[in-house]
Amino acid sequence: MTPQQYLDHIAxxxxxxxxxxxxxxxxxxxFLGDWKIRDLVAHLGAVYTGVISTVAxxxxxxxxxxAPDGAGVNDWFIERRTTLLTTLSSAHDDDPAKTFASMKxxxxxxRRLAHETVVHRWDVDAATSGIGSAAAIDSELAKDGVDExxxxxxxxxxxxxxxxxxxxxxxxxxxxxxxxxMIVADGQxxxxxxxxxxxxxxxxxxxxxxxxxxxxGRPVDDIEIFGDEAVAEAWRSLAP
Numbered sequence: 386m387t388p389q390q391y392l393d394h395i396a397x398x399x400x401x402x403x404x405x406x407x408x409x410x411x412x413x414x415x416f417l418g419d420w421k422i423r424d425l426v427a428h429l430g431a432v433y434t435g436v437i438s439t440v441a442x443x444x445x446x447x448x449x450x451x452a453p454d455g456a457g458v459n460d461w462f463i464e465r466r467t468t469l470l471t472t473l474s475s476a477h478d479d480d481p482a483k484t485f486a487s488m489k490x491x492x493x494x495x496r497r498l499a500h501e502t503v504v505h506r507w508d509v510d511a512a513t514s515g516i517g518s519a520a521a522i523d524s525e526l527a528k529d530g531v532d533e534x535x536x537x538x539x540x541x542x543x544x545x546x547x548x549x550x551x552x553x554x555x556x557x558x559x560x561x562x563x564x565x566x567m568i569v570a571d572g573q574x575x576x577x578x579x580x581x582x583x584x585x586x587x588x589x590x591x592x593x594x595x596x597x598x599x600x601x602g603r604p605v606d607d608i609e610i611f612g613d614e615a616v617a618e619a620w621r622s623l624a625p
Contacts, residue, residue, distance in 0.1 A: 386529050388478045391495040392470070394526055395502050399466045402429065402506040405513055407459050414512040416604050422509055427452035429505050430462040433469040436494050440482050441472050469498075486541040497537065500530045504601055516604055527593035528564045531557060534600055535566060535578040538625045550576050551619040556585030557600070561592040568620060587616035600624060 403426075410423040417425070430452055438447040448468060452458050476482075478492035486493075503522050510519035522530070550570035557566040567579045589599060591608030598605045602624035610617050 386496075386525070388492040388495045391492075391499040392473055394499040394523070395473070395495065396470055398499070398502045398506045399429075399470075402426075402502065402509055403459060403463050403466065405506070405509040406462075409509075409513045410456060410458065412512050414508055416511070416516075416602075417508065422512060423458050425505055425508060426458050426462050429502065430458070430465045432498070432501060433462075433465040436498060437465070437469055437472050439484075440476050440480075440491055440494060473498075486537055496529075496533060499526065500533050500597075503527075503530070504598070504603070507598060507603070511603070517606065521592070521594040522597060524561055524593045527597040528559060528562065530597040531559075531564065531566060531593065531600065534597070535568065539568075539576060539578075539623060548623055550574075550623070551616055553586035553613065553616045553619075555617060555620040556583055556588040557596055558582075558588060558590040559593050559596060560590055564593060564596075585612065585616075587612040587614065587620070589617055 406422050406426050410421065410426065412422045414420050414422060414425060434448055438449070441447050448465065450461075452461055473491065473495055476491040478490065478495070480491045481488055482491050482494055483489075484493055484497070503526060507519050507522060521527075552570055554567060554569045557564075557568070559565065565580055565582050567581050567583045567585060569577050569579075569585075571577050588611040589596065589608055590611070591599070591605070595605045595607045599608050600621060602621060
C-alpha cells in the first residue's frame with residue numbers, strides 16, 4: 386500500500402471513530418478491561434498528539450494539553466485529528482521521524498497510524514453495536530496490518546519490553562486472499578517471520594480482518610484454530 390492510501394484510511398477511519406464515539410463516551414468496552422470509550426478516545430488522541438510533535442517541523446507550535454475529563458474529549462480528539470492530517474499531508478513521506486522502533490520516516494508513521502486507528506475504530510463499533518455487528522476492516526488493509534504487526538508490534542511494542550517468545554511455532558493463514566505467515570522464535574530472544582505455507586505447532590485461519598483483530602487480542606468468532614491452542618494463545622498474548 387502507498388503512504389497516500391494509509392493517509393486516506395487514517396482520515397476515513399478516524400472520522401468513523403469520532404462519530405461512533407460521540408454519543409457513547411460512557412459505554413464500557415468489555416474486552417478492554419475497565420476502559421470506557423472516552424478512555425479510548427483519550428488514548429488515540431494522545432497517540433496523535435505524540436506523532437504531531439514528532440513529525441511537525443522544528444519550531445512549530447504543537448498541541449500538548451491533555452484530554453479533558455468531560456464530554457469535551459471528543460471535540461479535543463477531533464482537533465487532534467485535524468492537526469494530525471494537516472501535519473502528515475504537509476510533510477514529505479521520506480522525511481526522517483523518530484519512532485519507538487528507532488529512526489524511521491513520516492511514511493512509517495502513516496502506516497502505523499492507519500492500523501492503530503482502524504483497530505480502535507473497530508473497538509468502538511464492537512462496543513456500541515456488538516462484536517458480531519462491528520464493521521470488518523478493509524481486507525487489504527488488514528492483510529498489511531498483519532505484516533505490520535509482524536514487523537513492528539511483535540518486535541518493538543513498548544508495552545511489552547520483557548516479552549518472551551513461545552518456543553513453538555504459529556502459522557497464520559488468510560482465507561479471503563493471498564497471505565500466510567510462519568512465526569517462529571529464533572532461540573536467541575528474537576523472532577523470524579516468513580511468508581510460506583507450512584505446518585506450525587498451531588495454526589489460525591480466517592479472513593484478513595479477523596486475523597488482524599485476533600493477533601491484537603480482540604474477540605472474533607470467524608477464525609479457526611488448529612493444533613495446539615495453548616501455543617496460539619501464547620503468541621496472541623504478545624498483542625500490544
